Amino acid sequence: MKMKKALILMLSCFMLICLSACNGNSNSNNSATGNTSQSDAQQSQKNTSNEPSAAANAEADAAPQGLEPLDDKPRKIVVSILAATDIYKQAKEKYEALHPNTTIELKEFSTTGGGVISASEVEKYIKSTTTEVLSGKGADLFAFTTVELPIDKYVNKGAFENLDDWINRDAGFDQQQYHMNIMDGSKMNGGLYIMPVEFYLEALYGDAGGIKKAGITIDDKNWTWSQFAEISKQLAGKNGHTYSMGFLPPEAMINNLVSDNYNRLIDGANGKASFDTPFFTELLTDVKEMYDEKELSGDAVEFTKSYLYYSLITSPSDYLLRLGMYFKDGKVYQKPHAAEQKSGISFLVTNQIAMNANSEVKRDAWEFMKFLLSEEMQSAGYSGFSMNKAVNEKAIEDVKENGIDKNVAAKGGGASAEATDENLEVLRDMLSEASLRNIGYETTVQKIIAEEVKAFFAGQKSADAVAKLIQNRVTTYLNE
Known part of the structure; x- marks a missing residue:
């Protein structure tokens, strides 16, 4: 088996946004794995020195020219x-x-x-x-x-x-x-x-008490989609929880996996795609099995019926609201990643x-x-x-001193976690560690996938047929 702001008032927004991070890399024999997506490389400055020596050229390349x-x-x-x-x-x-x-x-x-x-x-x-x-x-x-x-x-x-x-x-x-x-x-x-x-920010809010009671330990700093699949199988149907995770449509799930294996499936620079392959059809069948076995649900099920919920986090107030709203003993978990992908917090x-x-x-x-x-x-x-650290820090200190924003609080019926140093430090860490970008709602490729896979998950078309349709549409798009 291999292998995503969920307030009720915001469910429709989730459907548009919860697709996929963009820059995954290829890898592994496991269908739900992939290599890290984010490149740390930067463009080198052009050498403008006329000196012939290698040392002079290296020194010229290393020194930015500055701005006029x-x-x-x-x-x-x-x-x-x-x-x-x-x-x-x-x-x-x-x-x-x-x-x-x-x-x-x-x-x-x-x-x-x-x-x-x-x-x-x-x-x-x-x-x-x-x-x-x-x-x-x-x-x-x-x-x-x-x-x-x-x-x-x-x-x-x-x-x-x-x-x-x-x-x-x-x-x-x-x-x-x-x-x-x-x-x-x-x-x-x-x-x-x-x-x-x-x-x-993106995260999974979880019922920490219920997960512990079920005898499951989640190492979310390192867990992969394959480990998520195994844990989901163990959690589903236990202790009054029907699903391991609710309100995650299957097309969103598949786009998570596509995103984490983006470079294995899509070569945009050369106009090539690799969806008509066993690798992709296995992803489709594995994801469908998780929904058929009621490990995952695409419906907006009650919080008490699921151990985990995907959620966007938009502010310190929003973070504290969700931490206290979903579960009595709530905890924020890092979203899983592909096996060879660098672990990190997801963001959009x-x-x-x-x-x-x-x-x-x-x-x-x-x-x-x-x-x-x-x-x-x-x-x-x-x-x-904010992209400006000082603005985020000011917002964190504000909720610590004055409590969460009243407009945000109204969405949760008054439920929220306390603005303790411990809770807020978790948020600070997430802001500083976020590294895996989700650009699913920005990419036409992800939209094509979300549209076409619905027929497979509804049992109307085979995995091979859907894969070929996606292959043709994506290839056409890449070469327009």
């Missing part, structure tokens, strides 16, 4: 965005006040004036943005929120600037101020092409920005990107965790 200072010449930075949020409107106003020579143009696609955006309008936005990005023209910066865009394709086509270069060259970019672990975990193709601006980015590789105002665009990460802007009302 900003000047007073008129500049316009165009930011492409579906619909300008209050945060971006504030950023425009404040940045222009600090830099009178610079104009920030928020190029909005939506014409709804802040209202509900229709599905057809979103589809037009995706097509329009993809055409603009891949043409190398258009906006200087592209701001992405929760709209599903083929970001993997943008990166594979070299449309975005590698921000590692700017970070390394900018002496004013103090890496100690930011969650560089989130940036490192967001790298694709060996570089940071999408700058995270805001993120959520809900707000991010990229720089057009062909922008003519890169120096100024980089300065605006930095401004979005500043303590001033990161304190302006984002809905998730």
